[in-house]
Amino acid sequence: MRRSSEHTKTRILAAARERFGTAGYDRATIRAIAADAGIDPSMVMRYFGSKEELFAAAAYFDLELPDLSAVARDDVGPRLVAHFVDRWERDEALVVLLRAAATNTVAAEKMAEIFTTQLLPTVTAAGADDPLRSAGLIATQMLGLALCRYVLALPPVTAMSCPEIEHWLGPTVQRYLTG
Template sequence: MRRSSADTKAVILAAARDRFAKSGFERATIRAIAADAKIDPSMVMRYFGNKDQLFAAAADFDLDFPDLSSVDAGDVGAAMVAHFMNRWERDEALIVLLRSSTTNAVAAQRMREIFAAQLLPALAKVNAADPARSAGLIASQMLGMALCRYVLRLPPIVDMSREEIVSWLGPTVQRYLDSSA
């Protein structure tokens, strides 16, 4: 049975996300992804060009920030941490990107682009004291937490409930929003 172009791309992307998540960028191969998708490797190249472009497409995601402008100013930090926790756990794309960005320049650039394009505008809406600095510091907290919880799987962090993480990190993120020094 023949698939449409859109269906073929979707199957390739699903296989790529799974393979990148399991193997990381360096060890994942076009051949392995094609085998997982049950297609010829030339089809992967046809739709995505090369492994870097496939990875960029597979790791393309929306942080899906809600409009936090109606949240009480003192609760925005906790709301952001809760949102990030929900986002990390919703699908593997962010974890794939995080894992790969530690060793791959393309992945690291993609992570920077996503955070710059999506976190900074969200902070501008909540009147962060210094949006660019706040974005960098918030990213350091959220990426560090995700690395420890979802990639390194450090027991104390994995054992914490989402509510505990929000209560620990929320005030720190709030300080980043409120402080200009």
């Protein structure tokens, strides 16, 4: 019985989500994902091109942005920084997606989508003067921090505690919100 290409892609994505979730990115293989989906590994490559593109397509990340409506407007920036540091610290898959986004357009689009769809509403609700610009600038800070801390592992940045990062970047993010 022939499967439609959409059905095959759906099976591959489901298998990839499960395999990446249980084995992690590095230990998940195209062969294992294909076996889980009940297809030949060449089909995975046909539909997704590479492991990085498959990961980006399968990845959905909830930034778990907090409701900041009860936070004083002048404290939103530091709270966002603290939240993002905590979020990056808890989810290696976000770091994997960031690494992939540096060289893969599919992963880059996924990262942009995550930040656009999730950060913009939070920034808007926080009363930013120019929500679109503010969300973009906040993303530059948080992605830059993640790149330097978790991918490049720059010693001065990796040595900083979370409260230190909040202290240094919080005012910058606050300025992006309130001008």
